[in-house]
Amino acid sequence: MQLGPADYLIWIASFSLEAYVVVCLALHKDTFRYFSLNLYMLAAALVTLGHYVTFHTYGYSSMQYRYFYYYSESLLIVLIYFTVMELYQHVFREMNVSGYIRSAAAILLIATAFFSYAVVRQNKNHLTSHFVVELGQNLYFVGVVLTYLLWGAVLKLRETRTRLIQLILALGVYFSATAGTYALRNLFPGLQESFLRWVPPLIGTWLPLAWAYTFSKVPEDARLTTARLVVRTR
Numbered sequence: 001m002q003l004g005p006a007d008y009l010i011w012i013a014s015f016s017l018e019a020y021v022v023v024c025l026a027l028h029k030d031t032f033r034y035f036s037l038n039l040y041m042l043a044a045a046l047v048t049l050g051h052y053v054t055f056h057t058y059g060y061s062s063m064q065y066r067y068f069y070y071y072s073e074s075l076l077i078v079l080i081y082f083t084v085m086e087l088y089q090h091v092f093r094e095m096n097v098s099g100y101i102r103s104a105a106a107i108l109l110i111a112t113a114f115f116s117y118a119v120v121r122q123n124k125n126h127l128t129s130h131f132v133v134e135l136g137q138n139l140y141f142v143g144v145v146l147t148y149l150l151w152g153a154v155l156k157l158r159e160t161r162t163r164l165i166q167l168i169l170a171l172g173v174y175f176s177a178t179a180g181t182y183a184l185r186n187l188f189p190g191l192q193e194s195f196l197r198w199v200p201p202l203i204g205t206w207l208p209l210a211w212a213y214t215f216s217k218v219p220e221d222a223r224l225t226t227a228r229l230v231v232r233t234r
Contacts (some may be wrong), residue, residue, distance in 0.1 A: 010201045011052055017208035018045035024215045033220075036086040037167070040079040041208060047072040070132045077136050081109060084146050084171065090164055091153055112138050137182040143175040162222040163214055170210035177203045 021041040025031050031038050050068060058064040085105040092101065113135055150168055159165065181199050 006198075007201075010205060011048060014201070014205045014208065015045055015048040015052075017205065017212050018042075018048060020212050021208050021215060024212065028215065028220075030215070030220070034086065036079065036082045037211070040076070040083045041211070043079055044076060044204075044208070047076060073136060074132045077132075077139050078109070081105070081139055081143065084143055084150070087164070087168055087171070088146075088150055088153075090161075091150060091157065091159060091168075108142065109139075112142055137179070140175055140179045140182060144172075144179045147172040147175050160223045161220075162224050163218045163220055165224065166214045166218060167211065170207060170214065173210070174203060174207045177206070 018041050022038060022045065025034060025038050025041075050072060051065075054062075054065045054068045082105065085101060088101050088105075147168065151172060153159075154165060154168065178200070181203065
């Protein structure tokens with residue numbers, strides 16, 4: 001497989017945006033306020049760089065690249081899952097339910113991982129790769145549900161923090177698009193080598209782009225009026 005100019009452009013854009021979010025959080029002294037999000041963006045930047053280096057060192061079809069891809073993807077999946085839980089904690093911060101959220105998150109993650117393992121355990125020749133793929137798509141579908149539930153809580157509690165709202169909306173778009181891509185792959189495997197080849201990298205660029213804009217342009221103390229929030233949902 002040969003890389004074209006578009007591949008390099010997406011790689012560069014993804015790494016730059018992911019690194020920018022980490023730097024932006026550090027400059028605004030928000031690293032620990034959004035610790036899981038920051039950790040996810042840092043890991044995503046290192047993984048993007050690692051993909052590039054491994055690809056050029058060993059090649060796309062090498063075992064080294066495949067193992068790096070599978071293990072790095074499993075790490076990112078777990079980190080973004082905990083990012084969702086962190087946003088839950090921000091929304092419900094005043095209700096003192098952080099401990100319950102952490103416990104529920106751990107139980108749900110273990111249950112999803114166990115279900116994914118049960119699905120692929122019959123194929124022992126490719127257990128690692130199939131488990132990561134199965135876990136990934138299951139967690140992304142769980143992420144869609146959790147993000148929409150979180151958005152419902154935002155409306156119910158009349159949350160007005162603009163930055164938090166935009167972080168959740170960006171994550172909702174990301175999860176929905178990724179889950180939709182998995183669904184299309186299962187329904188139309190032939191699209192994998194054409195249209196769907198470009199979708200995951202573009203989706204991966206969307207999230208750091210949206211978060212980079214949010215942390216750059218939206219102050220932590222910015223607020224939306226309830227009326228404007230309701231209009232956005234229509």
